[in-house]
Amino acid sequence: MASQAVPKDHVTVRTDPIPAGEAVVTLENLSLWYGDFQALHDVSLTVPKNQVTALIGASGCGKSTLLRCVNRMNDLVPSVRVEGQLSYEGVNLYDGAVDPVEVRRRVGMVFQKPNPFPKSVYENVAFGPRLHGYAGDMDALVEKSLKGAALWDEVQDKLKQSGLGLSGGQQQRLCIARAMATDPDVILMDEPTSALDPIATDRIEELIHEIKKDYTVIIVTHNMQQAGRVSDRTAFMHLGVLIEEGPTEQIFTNPQHEMTERYISGRFG
Amino acid sequence: MSLKGIGTPADQARLARRKRIGQIYRIVTGIPVVLAVLLIATLVFDVTTDTVSWHVVEPDNEGVNLSFQEGFRWFGTWEHVVTQELEARGEDPAATLGDAEERRKFGLRNRVELLWSLNGQPMRWVVSNSRDDRVASYGWFEGNRMHDELLAGLEGGEQLRLNPWLDAAFFTKNASRTPLMAGLINALVGTVWVILLVILISVPIGVGSAVYLEEYAPNNWMTRFIEVNIRNLAGVPSIVYGILGLYAFVRLMNIGPVVLSASMTLALLILPVVVIASREAIKAVPPSLRQASYGLGATRWQTTSRVVLPNAVSGIVTGVILAVARAIGETAPLLMVGAAAFIPRIPDGPFATYTVIPIQIYSWVGENDPEFANVASAGIVVLLVILVALYAVAFYLRRRFERSW
Amino acid sequence: MTQNAKTLARAAGLHKSGTRNVGERVIGIVLFLAASVSIVTTAAVILALSAETISFFADPAVSIVEFLTAREWTPLFPESQRYFGISPLVIGTLMVTFVALIVGLPLGLGSAIYLSEFANPQTRRSVMSVLEVLAGIPTVVLGYFALFFVTPILRDIVPGLNLFNPLSAGLVMGFMILPTISSISVDSMQAVPRALREAAYGLGASKHEVVAKVVVPAALSGIVASFILAMSRAIGETMIVTLAAGQKPTFTFDLRETIATMTSFIVQAAKGDQPAGSLASQSLYAVGATLFLMTFALNLVSQQIVQRFGERYE
Numbered sequence: 001m002a003s004q005a006v007p008k009d010h011v012t013v014r015t016d017p018i019p020a021g022e023a024v025v026t027l028e029n030l031s032l033w034y035g036d037f038q039a040l041h042d043v044s045l046t047v048p049k050n051q052v053t054a055l056i057g058a059s060g061c062g063k064s065t066l067l068r069c070v071n072r073m074n075d076l077v078p079s080v081r082v083e084g085q086l087s088y089e090g091v092n093l094y095d096g097a098v099d100p101v102e103v104r105r106r107v108g109m110v111f112q113k114p115n116p117f118p119k120s121v122y123e124n125v126a127f128g129p130r131l132h133g134y135a136g137d138m139d140a141l142v143e144k145s146l147k148g149a150a151l152w153d154e155v156q157d158k159l160k161q162s163g164l165g166l167s168g169g170q171q172q173r174l175c176i177a178r179a180m181a182t183d184p185d186v187i188l189m190d191e192p193t194s195a196l197d198p199i200a201t202d203r204i205e206e207l208i209h210e211i212k213k214d215y216t217v218i219i220v221t222h223n224m225q226q227a228g229r230v231s232d233r234t235a236f237m238h239l240g241v242l243i244e245e246g247p248t249e250q251i252f253t254n255p256q257h258e259m260t261e262r263y264i265s266g267r268f269g
Numbered sequence: 270m271s272l273k274g275i276g277t278p279a280d281q282a283r284l285a286r287r288k289r290i291g292q293i294y295r296i297v298t299g300i301p302v303v304l305a306v307l308l309i310a311t312l313v314f315d316v317t318t319d320t321v322s323w324h325v326v327e328p329d330n331e332g333v334n335l336s337f338q339e340g341f342r343w344f345g346t347w348e349h350v351v352t353q354e355l356e357a358r359g360e361d362p363a364a365t366l367g368d369a370e371e372r373r374k375f376g377l378r379n380r381v382e383l384l385w386s387l388n389g390q391p392m393r394w395v396v397s398n399s400r401d402d403r404v405a406s407y408g409w410f411e412g413n414r415m416h417d418e419l420l421a422g423l424e425g426g427e428q429l430r431l432n433p434w435l436d437a438a439f440f441t442k443n444a445s446r447t448p449l450m451a452g453l454i455n456a457l458v459g460t461v462w463v464i465l466l467v468i469l470i471s472v473p474i475g476v477g478s479a480v481y482l483e484e485y486a487p488n489n490w491m492t493r494f495i496e497v498n499i500r501n502l503a504g505v506p507s508i509v510y511g512i513l514g515l516y517a518f519v520r521l522m523n524i525g526p527v528v529l530s531a532s533m534t535l536a537l538l539i540l541p542v543v544v545i546a547s548r549e550a551i552k553a554v555p556p557s558l559r560q561a562s563y564g565l566g567a568t569r570w571q572t573t574s575r576v577v578l579p580n581a582v583s584g585i586v587t588g589v590i591l592a593v594a595r596a597i598g599e600t601a602p603l604l605m606v607g608a609a610a611f612i613p614r615i616p617d618g619p620f621a622t623y624t625v626i627p628i629q630i631y632s633w634v635g636e637n638d639p640e641f642a643n644v645a646s647a648g649i650v651v652l653l654v655i656l657v658a659l660y661a662v663a664f665y666l667r668r669r670f671e672r673s674w
Numbered sequence: 675m676t677q678n679a680k681t682l683a684r685a686a687g688l689h690k691s692g693t694r695n696v697g698e699r700v701i702g703i704v705l706f707l708a709a710s711v712s713i714v715t716t717a718a719v720i721l722a723l724s725a726e727t728i729s730f731f732a733d734p735a736v737s738i739v740e741f742l743t744a745r746e747w748t749p750l751f752p753e754s755q756r757y758f759g760i761s762p763l764v765i766g767t768l769m770v771t772f773v774a775l776i777v778g779l780p781l782g783l784g785s786a787i788y789l790s791e792f793a794n795p796q797t798r799r800s801v802m803s804v805l806e807v808l809a810g811i812p813t814v815v816l817g818y819f820a821l822f823f824v825t826p827i828l829r830d831i832v833p834g835l836n837l838f839n840p841l842s843a844g845l846v847m848g849f850m851i852l853p854t855i856s857s858i859s860v861d862s863m864q865a866v867p868r869a870l871r872e873a874a875y876g877l878g879a880s881k882h883e884v885v886a887k888v889v890v891p892a893a894l895s896g897i898v899a900s901f902i903l904a905m906s907r908a909i910g911e912t913m914i915v916t917l918a919a920g921q922k923p924t925f926t927f928d929l930r931e932t933i934a935t936m937t938s939f940i941v942q943a944a945k946g947d948q949p950a951g952s953l954a955s956q957s958l959y960a961v962g963a964t965l966f967l968m969t970f971a972l973n974l975v976s977q978q979i980v981q982r983f984g985e986r987y988e
Contacts, residue, residue: 301784
């Protein structure tokens, strides 16, 4: 059975909930509609600081939509409507006074397919800081960001060459460096390795491990092994509903909800 | 607020500045759109108002006046009106009109004109021997502005008249040296003949080319050459097609400056447009339909004629209509292949001498008498109405066509 | 199954007997013939232009050096006053084109950016239709508009402006080429992958920054191609210049002077009904060949740009 209906009154199963003080991003009863279609149903989730939170679930379950709420990327879809609260460091990001441009500066994003600009490696990294009027030493910032993305050694001689000339894995790390350059607190990753080969995937996963000391990472993945390898906490979604969330180990070894268990063991999705 | 940075005034100022720049972008890029729409509106407004003008006219009490219906003949209006006039003057029409010398002298002294009627009828024919004349002419705006002043200044029987140049008579009169007598009938019929042949020539060749390129052509250098060639032809200026028509059809094939030469020239001119539009329409037919047909044992032509073309027809028709609209408005190539400014007879076939609406407009614009500008604008309004109707049909079809897949 | 014409003829005969394969072949050949009309057309254009142009230059009264360097163009005059320097026509053409581009490029690019990036889909759709109608206005109508509406207004503003002048013609022509630039540029901007836009938005770019720093640079090849194509159209345009810019070849760079362009000369020469084979008639073809070469080169460049750079980001 491919898609099992979720009972209307489903209450998210939570193991080891995060105390409010450790949260960076908090979602409270977040619902989202594309036109008449409701893509998210009353999702509440707390994302802890300097940890990796994985969102898993079958395709179409709303995990990418949820991710894109965090930096208000969904605003770009004309017919979208959001209800509920999404707070970042205590500020409701969907408050009328908050500018999505400011949000995205603090919440970086890495996309499914590497999408470097058709500009040089250097200009790719410098793009964000320039937008935001970075006044410091740009060369140093570019170097620091590329080092942070474990790419510096490979590209330090090619800074003036086009970012499109790099390999797929390098391009994705360039995109991570680009996201880091605006000095965000949170980095969103939307299936960042789905277009990459296994070796490049390994390197990205290692990188995620390293950067979590400086950043809070939320990652969407359809690859359960990956979720198991990189994340500290995992949230399982189905048809726009957050079914269960908790420490990754717990979700994978001892899921509390029957749907989670079936998904983990590969029986649907 | 703990959203770091949002509180610092420098950041806020910067954000505000970026927002202002964004607004400026939106406005600055929106201006050209407004300008383009304004230009079309201005053009239509200007042309339409040019078809009406005010005149102070002085009545005459001599000679005959024939109402438009009485005086108008498909051929020989001049003779008819002059005959009536001469009879009224008590002279012998046969003596004047039959003798070539007398006829010429009379023609030099008198002009047959269509004038506004002062006795209820909209138009009347008079032989004007400086007896009945327009005292003054004013454009629509000028006339409106000065309306009261003009009315007050009328002397001895003078009247202020509004002349609509674009009236029913405009469609039944031939071109003329007298603005009031100038009409569109020959050009209208000429356009119909030319365009009819253009469609007959360009549609089979154009759709055939498209079918060949989409359904039959092997993937080789020849096919690519044809494709590149068609793209290039689409960018050749229309006047160059005129040169081709002059050289190949009018002179080399010796067809002469007739409807057929014009049609062949225009057919070649719109051929690339027809081919490109037809290819798009054929491409839009889902491959699954073709496979279904082949799967039933249909041959390539059976598939093409019974599955592909019927499903592509509205797209092809849309493309053909737009291409024909272009052909209807073309002037330059036809000036090359001998469209005449004035032809005495209504074109009656592929080998008739001809004129078309845009050529007629062009020649009116070039006339000295400023009232010909009013005549030209009447022709333009007719041309634009035809084109707008074609575009409306094309847009309607396109919209329906888009929905069907 | 076949290689030569005889076999094909036999095939055509067999078709009547109803053999399916042969019928298919005949249809294929007929369709190929239809497609080859375009090649014949191109060949005929080149033949017509080159044959008469060669005769033109073969005449002892004309030299290529004079054609390229002399500053007077009077081939329709009596023999003693004839000069064959094409530069007045080329300069006239370029002046009108220059004005048209000054007007048309910013308007075309601006409207394209607005329509592709700022307008909602419904506005975009209806404005694109309006632009298509603008592109469909016959140029003789635009010429009328330039002569009877734009020129009188300009003469109030610009002192010393002639009744026929390249300024008015160029201004109106700028609007004529606007739809060309706009529609091609909109297409190429719409083709910029969403991923690129999202990357910029994800870094905190606001809309105008995405447009200026990502969309326009990525669509640049299409935009440049549209500019070149528009330039080619302006050079080849005939009726607006014939009506509004004049028919007097003048070696001048003054936008207020009456001039002639290559196209308006061609019309003038054709209307005069020069006897075939005369130098006056051949001069028409020589100018036509020059015009053809210029527009052809521009079209080729525009296509090359699209082909070489167009698909880089897909």
